[in-house]
Amino acid sequence: MKVILIKNAVETLGYFSEQLAETFQEMGHDTYFVDYDDLVNTVDGISRFAVPEKTVLCTFNFIGLSGEEVFIEENGRYIWENQGIACINILVDHPLYYHSKLAKPPVPEMRVFCIDREHVAYMKRFYPALPVEFLPLAGNCILERKVPSPIEGCHGQKQKHKNIPYQKRKYDIVFTGNYTPVEHLYREIDRQGAEYRTFYYEILEDMKAHPAVSIDRMLEAHIRKELGAVPDEELRAAIAGMVFIDICMRSYFRGEIIKCLAEHKIPVHVFGANWEKLDCSSHDYIIKNGREVDSVTCAEAIADARISLNVMPWFKDGTHDRVFTAMLQHTLSLTDDSGYLRENFTDKKELVFYSLEKREELPELVKKLLEKPEKCMEIAERGYESAVREHTWKQRAEAILMDLVK
Template structure:
């Protein structure tokens, strides 16, 4: 989606918040803001951790081109004495970026002010929001962008040198940025739950294990159908909210199993953070545990890696910044497949993909690309992926799509006001 030259439309307000998950959401906010500024937009930040929610009252009556959040809970602040949401007093469309499954924002999305929209990286999430959260006025697919570590005056030339000689200079064969969580820690939640949640949670978890290609909501639908349970949309949402920890459970299960097959094949894997010391294979000679890295530091890890291993967080039709960042660091991505990835990328040409229900194939694939005939193709894959990511998956591209979405919202709301 090309970004046309736009006349000045006002400031874009971006919310920053809690430094969760190695500060990734705040990093996203900053990277998007910087990209918007490079496109000539005026950007203002509000840091809720630094200023507190009460400070937002000063923004009532102000008008912005848009107000942007990253899984922010600020939009549903309600003023009981006035009988109104605070953001009904802050003019301009509100757009909340959604990266986790939207069920995690249920209590927020069921009570929202007017003119609220979402942006997400997974088409299934957009469809879920449209079906179950009618207070959200609309959604757009906008991926979190990637960025290159190479910077400075000679950044472009440095990037080209990296691209040409990348595969001969890599320090790591295969790295994995993800942390370790013991999936077993979620299982007591099934035993301790009540009512329909207790009845359905185990079936839900088993369905996701047997059919890892399905979305969480599809797995729940099938589990309910098997048990002969019929629910309204509102009831379904409540049940999914009740069993949502099982989504993290199954994500952690497949992450552990994927790492296990790599290590058992005698392939060295570089991982980061003390969480891996608590894993069942923390003492494996093939698991090299490094200090934890934040998102910006992870770029250096990817730059050093022939292959960047990835396990999606149950995004069945999406694309993530970890994939984009790996590609922009000239590292070949090995990831579980998604519908979007299969449509936009070609396995063996600009990406390597595996299926969660065929983890046993990973060692053979890695051995071929690291030691066998496929080794000569790594450079080609890295080059193809770098060019595709550079053209389509940077924060500048995300910013352009956001501005186009703002224009679309503006046109829609103008048309409605004229009726």
């Protein structure tokens, strides 16, 4: 098999692609990167690399399938279709973000993977013509960095990551991710008319009160309450038109969890931008790096922590890569739960769960964990054993290839 991947379009997704590429190569497959920093040359190289019917594009979130002119040839079709290249499209966000592309697929044969089983069900209901499978995210290993070397010039030598002994780690608890002030998001809602504003705020308050409910189920309930029986085709378009609700709730709970710890005088090291904009009375306990960070820096921060905090981006039957990345760094993963995580892990065995509904209990939970480093280390080691066995990009690459040969 020959596999085409994409990098330097979205940093995180490029990092996932690099991890997949290493695995594909280890399995004996040829890989090729389309580089958004060198698009013209690397797109030109596709025809020299690809072999019709033996090549697959493995992309995320429709990158390379979003109408980019560089991928469309003179006959108006994508290079993938003209070259006989199969397309694997992994959606790491809810399908509601991609309604227009899913309703009119950009290439005739596109296979979709979703990272949450409720997303799969949503796809099967609203886009039944598209083949879709569940593929959970995987943990990120720390890919080797290049460090400057006076002997080797600017390229330098590869620096290998070594596991930091648990007792010698720099941080008690870290969170990796940016913050978007919810006030900015609410202002967008306030620009709507009074009727829409009331409707949207009712949904937001309902979601705050019931954080275990998936966004599409919550939106459908409110749309049907407002409009009655709505055909599925209209319903999916209406749900897609409220994507900002998902963004609001992600930001709201991310901020609430960090604020909850800080206001109980528990220091949290946050790696990401805009945390100074969080409305919090105890900013001294939010130790900021003050900028966006790349995936390697996130993984390195997690590797130097005793506890890695995760706040799920509204995945109710899947998981975020932060969970497995923590496990692969021998770090205790502290996360809100999901159906998928509850099915695959036991609380305080391979990880530790907390509740969004009962987030007032989180500070005491963290204090007890930090008081028992030996217990935390045991949980972290069991998490590592589970993740390295079942939740690396190697297992995900194998699942992708198995799906292709069905």
